Amino acid sequence: MTTPGGVRATARIVARGDGRGGTSLPVLEGEGPLALRRTRGSGAEARVMLVGAMSGPLGGDHFTVDARAEQGAGLRVGSAAATLALPGQDKAAARYDVRLSVADGAELHWLPEQLISAHGSDLYVGTRVDLAATARLVLREEQVLGRTGEEPGRLTSRLTVRIAGRCVLDQELACGPGAPGGWDGPAGLAGHRAVGQAVVARPEFAADPPTARMLGQDAAVMPLAGPAALVTAVAPDAQRLRRLLDEALASFV
Amino acid sequence: MSRAALLVLADGRFPAGGHAHSGGAEAAVRAGRITDAPSLEEFCRGRLHTGGAVTAALAAAAALDADPGELDRAADARTPSPALRAAARRLGRQLMRAARATWPHPELDALARRFPKGAHQPVVLGLAARAAGLGPEDAAYCSAYEGVSGPATAVVRLLSLDPFDATAVLARLAPEVDRVVQDAVDVARRAVSEGPDVLPARSAPLLETGAEAHATWPVRLFAS
Known part of the structure; x- marks a missing residue:
């Protein structure tokens, strides 16, 4: 629905073990620009695709995606295309909230396509993940600063992961015009235009944490202070970033 | 408060081990990203507004008597690099020794007992x-200033940069340090009533990956 200043839209996904080794989707509700499609799953896993029915978010919009994997569920969520943050008519900021929760024994793979920050846009993305003690998670987030050859907009992205109520990761990346100084300098992105994070959480990591390692010069696998690991990667472009993150994720299998 | 006590705590010669750390500058020099005074300034500016803003807020919250255990967990969550977590705890342990000898206090004794291997440095600070x-x-001033003066001093050694140029970088950053400190104190007061989730979490990707790369080097001038 349209509200003064922009579009508010919420998509909800609930996945649940069906008791026969599969996963059912009792709730699959898209709204406005956030449409959802169930696609063919494999094995015990249900697959959902976020389909952008129109481009966005534009300035002033507020999108929310709420996905929960309940007990026994295996859920994989992707998106059909990259999300493009664009400027709105009223110069207001846009907001995109992603809330993910995974119950004991459930597994969520959250693997959307890139978020592209177009020139003149202003977007805050808040991703909050709540995992039960024996939940499993694979999450990948990629931020691309500007379309090819374009100056980026302003993008602030905060990623918070809690396991059994305890925060194991809280980090915010702010870039583009108006971001705090030095964001593109030698400590921040140093001219790179693609940056991404991947999080892998597994209960086994409590006893046997993954080892820290580098992937090339500007990407690292880092065990967190909890049963999870973060991959941080910085790359010149989206393709090379994807390769780094997927190479890192493949090494966990 | 005693202004002289602030000078003692902020003094680069205060024996808390900070001189052995470059704040990520050694890795950035090796990667060819700090080559002169202007690139040092951009490095320090980026560090100030990310990790510097976080540690200044943690230090201010600890000074306001927020629960140090909660602050230490918040620091862990905001420090994904295990090399940086280890460095922060090592620096915390060294600062604890110096502080207990300088200003004996039961709260310092209690924190030392609770974290025998060291709490995160800004919490101890x-x-x-x-x-x-x-x-x-x-x-917050001690933390924010140390976060830029450490790399500036290190780069004087790493690049044989003129110390006058390095000090001029710090002077140019001073107004931004003032703003970061004010924000840190404001958010620390909120954290006391609302909990540590409101503390800033700003990160600098190349500081994290650079710290991990640095930790693998067989030979290095600085510990981090």
Whole structure:
């Protein structure tokens, strides 16, 4: 629905073990620009695709995606295309909230396509993940600063992961015009235009944490202070970033 | 409060081990990203507004008597690099030794017992400021300034940069340090009533990956 200043839209996904080794989707509700499609799953896993029915978010919009994997569920969520943050008519900021929760024994793979920050846009993305003690998670987030050859907009992205109520990761990346100084300098992105994070959480990591390692010069696998690991990667472009993150994720299998 | 106590705590010669750390500058020099005074300034500016803003807020919150255990967990969550977590705890342990000898205080003793391997340095710094009779603004200033003066001093050694140029970088950053400290104190007061989730979490990707790369080097001048 349209509200003064922009579009508010919420998509909800609930996945649940069906008791026969599969996963059912009792709730699959898209709204406005956030449409959802169930696609063919494999094995015990249900697959959902976020389909952008129109481009966005534009300035002033507020999108929310709420996905929960309940007990026994295996859920994989992707998106059909990259999300493009664009400027709105009223110069207001846009907001995109992603809330993910995974119950004991459930597994969520959250693997959307890139978020592209177009020139003149202003977007805050808040991703909050709540995992039960024996939940499993694979999450990948990629931020691309500007379309090819374009100056980026302003993008602030905060990623918070809690396991059994305890925060194991809280980090915010702010870039583009108006971001705090030095964001593109030698400590921040140093001219790179693609940056991404991947999080892998597994209960086994409590006893046997993954080892820290580098992937090339500007990407690292880092065990967190909890049963999870973060991959941080910085790359010149989206393709090379994807390769780094997927190479890192493949090494966990 | 005693202004002289602030000078003692902020002094680069205060024996808390900070001189052995470059704040990520050694890795950035090796990667060819710090080559002169202007690139040092951009490095320090980026560090100030990310990790510097986080540690200043943690130090201010500790000085305001927020629960140090909660602050230490918040610091862990905001420090994904295990090399940086280890460095922060090592620096915390060294600062604890110096602070207990300088300003003996039961709160420092309690924190040392609770974290025998060291709490995150800004948490110890905030409690050291309390023990010295200083306030949250003082603790935030020590933390934010140290976060830029450490790399500047290190780059003088790493690149044989003119010390006058390095000091001029710090002087040019001073107004931004003031703003970061004010924000840190404001958010620290909120954290006392609303909990540590409101503390800033700004990160600098190349500081994290650079710290991990640095930790693998067989030979290096600085510990981090």
